[in-house]
Amino acid sequence: MDKKKTTKEKLISLLFVALFSIVAFIALFPVISLIVASLSPASDLMRYGLTSELFYSSFDFQNFEALFGSEGSKYWQWYFNSLVISGLLIILSLFFSSMVGYALAMYDFKGKRLIFVSVLLILMIPFEILMLPLFQMMMSFNLIDSYFGVMLPLIVAPIAVFFFRQYALGLPKELMEAARVDGCTEFGIFFKVMAPLMLPSFAAMAILQGLTSWNNFLWPLLVLRSNDMFTLPVGLATLLTPYGNNYQVLFSGSVLSIIPIIILFLFFQRFFIEGLTSGGVKG
Amino acid sequence: MQSSVPTEKRTKTSQGKQNRFRFLYSKKLAPYVFVSPFILSFLILFLYPFISAVNMSFQQVLPGQVNYIGMANYSRVFNPTFYTALQNTTIYVILTVVILTVLPLIFAIVLNHRLMKFTNFFRASIFIPALTSVIVAGTIFRMIFGDSDSSVANQFLQFIGLNPVEWRYNAWSAMFLMVTLASWRWIGVNILYFLAALQNVNHDLYEAADIDGANTWQKFKHVTFPAIKPVVIFLTTITTINGFRMFEESFVFFETSSPGNIGLTVVGYIYQEGIQRNDMGFGAAVGIVLLGVIFVVSVIQLFATGAFKKGDA
Numbered sequence: 111m112d113k114k115k116t117t118k119e120k121l122i123s124l125l126f127v128a129l130f131s132i133v134a135f136i137a138l139f140p141v142i143s144l145i146v147a148s149l150s151p152a153s154d155l156m157r158y159g160l161t162s163e164l165f166y167s168s169f170d171f172q173n174f175e176a177l178f179g180s181e182g183s184k185y186w187q188w189y190f191n192s193l194v195i196s197g198l199l200i201i202l203s204l205f206f207s208s209m210v211g212y213a214l215a216m217y218d219f220k221g222k223r224l225i226f227v228s229v230l231l232i233l234m235i236p237f238e239i240l241m242l243p244l245f246q247m248m249m250s251f252n253l254i255d256s257y258f259g260v261m262l263p264l265i266v267a268p269i270a271v272f273f274f275r276q277y278a279l280g281l282p283k284e285l286m287e288a289a290r291v292d293g294c295t296e297f298g299i300f301f302k303v304m305a306p307l308m309l310p311s312f313a314a315m316a317i318l319q320g321l322t323s324w325n326n327f328l329w330p331l332l333v334l335r336s337n338d339m340f341t342l343p344v345g346l347a348t349l350l351t352p353y354g355n356n357y358q359v360l361f362s363g364s365v366l367s368i369i370p371i372i373i374l375f376l377f378f379q380r381f382f383i384e385g386l387t388s389g390g391v392k393g
Numbered sequence: 394m395q396s397s398v399p400t401e402k403r404t405k406t407s408q409g410k411q412n413r414f415r416f417l418y419s420k421k422l423a424p425y426v427f428v429s430p431f432i433l434s435f436l437i438l439f440l441y442p443f444i445s446a447v448n449m450s451f452q453q454v455l456p457g458q459v460n461y462i463g464m465a466n467y468s469r470v471f472n473p474t475f476y477t478a479l480q481n482t483t484i485y486v487i488l489t490v491v492i493l494t495v496l497p498l499i500f501a502i503v504l505n506h507r508l509m510k511f512t513n514f515f516r517a518s519i520f521i522p523a524l525t526s527v528i529v530a531g532t533i534f535r536m537i538f539g540d541s542d543s544s545v546a547n548q549f550l551q552f553i554g555l556n557p558v559e560w561r562y563n564a565w566s567a568m569f570l571m572v573t574l575a576s577w578r579w580i581g582v583n584i585l586y587f588l589a590a591l592q593n594v595n596h597d598l599y600e601a602a603d604i605d606g607a608n609t610w611q612k613f614k615h616v617t618f619p620a621i622k623p624v625v626i627f628l629t630t631i632t633t634i635n636g637f638r639m640f641e642e643s644f645v646f647f648e649t650s651s652p653g654n655i656g657l658t659v660v661g662y663i664y665q666e667g668i669q670r671n672d673m674g675f676g677a678a679v680g681i682v683l684l685g686v687i688f689v690v691s692v693i694q695l696f697a698t699g700a701f702k703k704g705d706a
Contacts, residue, residue, distance in 0.1 A: 122508050
């Protein structure tokens with residue numbers, strides 16, 4: 111490689127950075143607008159909409175005050191519901207899906223192929239086709255308007271099973287033998303020896319499952335009935351009504367709703383980008 | 394047999410323990426215990442609902458009573474509203490597949506280029522949209538593409554000398570909104586997939602191509618593309634299926650009704666008929682027809698991409 115970059119290369123480099131500055135601007139603009147809107151007087155937004163000026167008559171925290179202060183608002187209840195449901199789902203789906211994926215990768219047993227094909231089958235068939243019978247089922251189990259009803263379809267996540275299997279395929283099987291010789295149970299081998307080796311995949315799936323359940327919309331919209339039980343997306347959607355939008359709470363509420371997922375992402379980011387790209391795409 | 398008492402005792406207890414908890418040590422049984430959550434969830438949350446969806450599609454489901462009505466639901470499915478929904482969904486699928494494959498590929502190649510700078514910053518910022526929920530993202534998009542003349546998008550149109558648009562009330566602009574929202578949210582994720590694939594391309598091949606005097610396009614066609622083809626197939630398949638499942642992008646702009654059904658999708662139609670109008674049998678029939686459509690499209694796609702050819706991909 112030449113030590114000095116040629117003028118042509120410098121120009122190309124500049125062109126690339128310019129192109130991506132535009133791409134990054136388009137990616138970030140809506141998010142920035144949201145933050146600006148949440149700090150702008152709702153009456154201005156009502157009158158002018160979101161304008162390109164981004165400067166309104168004043169900047170203040172009135173919208174957030176409305177969110178914290180108003181009596182009848184269920185926002186914090188929705189927030190709590192979302193946190194509980196997503197938290198539980200991350201724990202449960204990681205626990206169950208990792209066991210299944212691990213077994214599919216590390217053991218030879220009758221029916222293994224059939225189970226793996228079933229995993230792929232669920233991945234291929236859209237949930238939306240099953241949602242009406244599932245909804246009926248939830249009604250007969252009395253699970254409508256309950257946390258468990260929202261969580262049930264996501265507890266064993268086929269995408270996570272698939273991912274954990276791909277990851278576990280790369281683990282050394284000799285460790286299992288060594289642990290067996292030491293008198294470890296098969297479950298001990300998984301929980302004490304192999305699961306710690308799979309930590310990066312757990313981190314990646316924690317983000318994916320967290321993201322999925324935090325932003326899940328259609329199924330909770332079906333299952334949840336009372337204002338008190340809504341998750342954030344369902345609750346926020348009720349503020350978008352044909353009879354006028356409740357911008358004050360909508361914008362400040364939307365800004366705060368992104369925070370947990372950003373924290374989760376920043377926390378596990380490194381693993382996520384690795385994970386997303388190593389697991390999913392093997393032809 | 395001849396061992397001393399304490400040893401015998403020890404052997405006995407450990408054997409007893411082994412008998413009672415033998416499955417804990419069994420290499421044969423353990424995998425079944427491991428996969429049992431999946432088997433349960435497959436039977437209860439997939440197979441049973443799937444069979445009842447097929448069953449339901451032949452029924453008229455009324456509160457407290459169920460009648461078999463043969464093919465009546467299916468003959469009702471093919472009506473103008475369904476065709477509108479199917480047409481909207483199809484256009485949406487085609488547009489998102491093209492946009493979410495071609496653009497991310499170009500961007501990933503640029504981002505992977507040795508002359509590119511600040512790669513980490515750009516990678517992180519294009520990924521941010523994927524963290525937002527459709528509801529939150531849609532709320533912002535509704536404001537940016539507001540109907541009034543002073544919304545950002547309309548100000549831009551006026552700036553370049555065009556007339557402002559009532560975004561949510563024209564068929565073309567409604568489609569534009571839904572496709573833009575989906576593309577905005579997913580483009581970063583697809584770029585990451587392509588980036589990973591590009592980083593696995595064998596560099597010797599580029600050098601060999603250089604020696605043979607290949608130009609940039611030839612290098613892409615003969616070295617890069619064959620190497621990333623599995624990812625291209627993966628992403629087009631995923632985007633197609635996600636496109637046919639689309640509901641939320643439409644819901645956030647139009648709730649459940651749009652003028653002239655310009656925002657209606659097939660899943661939106663299932664929701665409308667099955668949940669809102671409580672006609673579950675009909676909704677189930679729409680779902681089964683949708684499954685048929687997805688199946689046919691997937692098979693065509695797999696043949697077209699050569700995934701069925703032996704020894705390929």
